[in-house]
Amino acid sequence: MAGNPGLRNMMTLARLAVRGVGRLVSPRPLGPQAGVAFEQAFSRLLAASPVVPHIRIARFVSLAPEDDWQSLDIDTAPGEEVTVFAAGGFWASKPLDLGFGARIGLWLRAGGSSILKTPTNTSTVAAPGGALEIVAKPPGEWADEQGAFDPEYPRGGLAGEICACVIVWKEGAVAGLEAMARAGDHEGLVGRAREEVLSPVFAPQGWRYLWRLGDGRIFRDANSADGHSICCHTSGDVGILQYPVDVPLTENTRLRWRWKVDKLPCDLPEDIQPTHDYLSIAVEFDNGQDLTYMWSSSLPEGTIFPCPLPFWDKVETHWVLRSDRANIGKWLSEEQQVRADYAKAVGAPPARIVKVWLIAVSVFQRREGICEYADIELADGERVLRIA
Template structure:
């Protein structure tokens, strides 16, 4: 089967994206990776394993008087909870259920990935866990919606017209309690924040010894960003150390339903980002466009390591960003780096990913700026 036919079939099955970054002059083919179709078949075979893994999770509940119960479906609408919060008032939320992108393949997401809220017409937020606390600063009416991360086109919660979310079925059941009865999300290190398109989470925190930044993802997704302004010079380098204890996927990560991974990335002023990742099976040097809608035009992945390199031990890295950009993406080179990202995704297969980062620095080799 020729690569073009193979790709067209994979594209028709929504296994890969369009492979056209916005700033590139043409398609960027997958390099050093197996056919998406050869990955899809093992994914189908793991259907029962994924279902058993999800069924083994105990639903989380809160104790107290239920103020309101809601059943939400993926209908692209904001739903009125019937609750008006006073300034500074808190409520706690417990959520259960799943939304299915494909029942036949058992591809689904849970509340910690899809439950969003807003106060009046304010900015959207994602509940970071199956149970969480919502506090209203200014007061107002509480609204909820269930949607995929990245489904919104702006912070006001309007559905994206550039990359409309796929249809989903299933229900998310939520119960709202008075007061603050759920644990708060762990604080992020200074300067870092969750990327609004994917919403808040509880994935990242300072490690206990505070010398490293810990990442623990299990059936959820999150990106934290560190805004920075650095010119993309010839000697610009990103250096860091990472220790990966567990990867969230056992299958190659370059197709949509298996795209669970851990990585560090740099974002450029042209809207693109280049992300360095561990892979469960793809060889080092594999380069591919993100297989997900919207991201396929913006994000390029570069595999640096796999389990054979050593899980559970620290590895030090240093990358020449401009040289890597030209090799991975090409076309017109951007002028500046505008952010460093940490990315964790385990939403598709409900696996468990765990890693640590330290000594993250960006800049010319002789004048790097410490980020963590």
């Protein structure tokens, strides 16, 4: 089957269909339930006497998959703290149990600013200033950072609803959420929002999430007796962490790192869209292409394939570096000759490396992935650029 991708894909889809039948009997929710109960619960919380003095303005909004940007009729000052409670989600295929929740599909913008994704169902963000707008859509296919839709990727084929309660606080989110927590809760959302502002998860130093997929809470710095590492914990979400570099791509350019994968987010071949959940490290080049070294659950080591997702199929190539489950939970050292790998996997090599990426995808199967990265370097002869 390894040598017959078509047959393998058919078998993968058949396994998904069998699982989908079971999920129709016992469905997995996409997150907190949207609808009347959500709005009634938060209406009561907003009206609670301890909460009212903390709220400058609040709005409820219901979003469908085909909706354009919607005005919230809220003007914000730069830096004002805004909390977004979100529920519901969109289904791509209920029979295959494919869908995504509000926490990876809700976006904000204001005053011509760059788009801003709410990384959880209980996100607090600093307003960029201006008239606040909101939209729900899958991450990825944007035309620009200001939130124009890419006409090559029409938004269709989804069903469902995402509801949001958007609150602008008078004197910051901490005091407001503390008061709201004393007044009550709904599906644990208030407690999680409070915990997020009190114990935020920051991106590792020097790294930034790719704007196209939005901010996340997937990666974090960690220090132990064994030294520094970057921890990755993904569960029903997606994120790409990027580190900017400017390195010539020569015959001697090598990417070196150590990683330890404790849990893979997929147990099926990852080379089709419904199962494209994986963990990897990647290199981006000055021609816009990226080559990503992934850990597969079942594809043979050395397998090379273009990304199966729209947009990404034009710019991203996957290289299965590891798939031996006997190595799960072990620290492994890697070293790849990047120029030779690019020539084999993609074609004529470009001139420079411009970013190193860490990728975590678990949005399709909505399973959990856990890993760590350490000692990431780009080396060329005696020249070594330490990244993490």
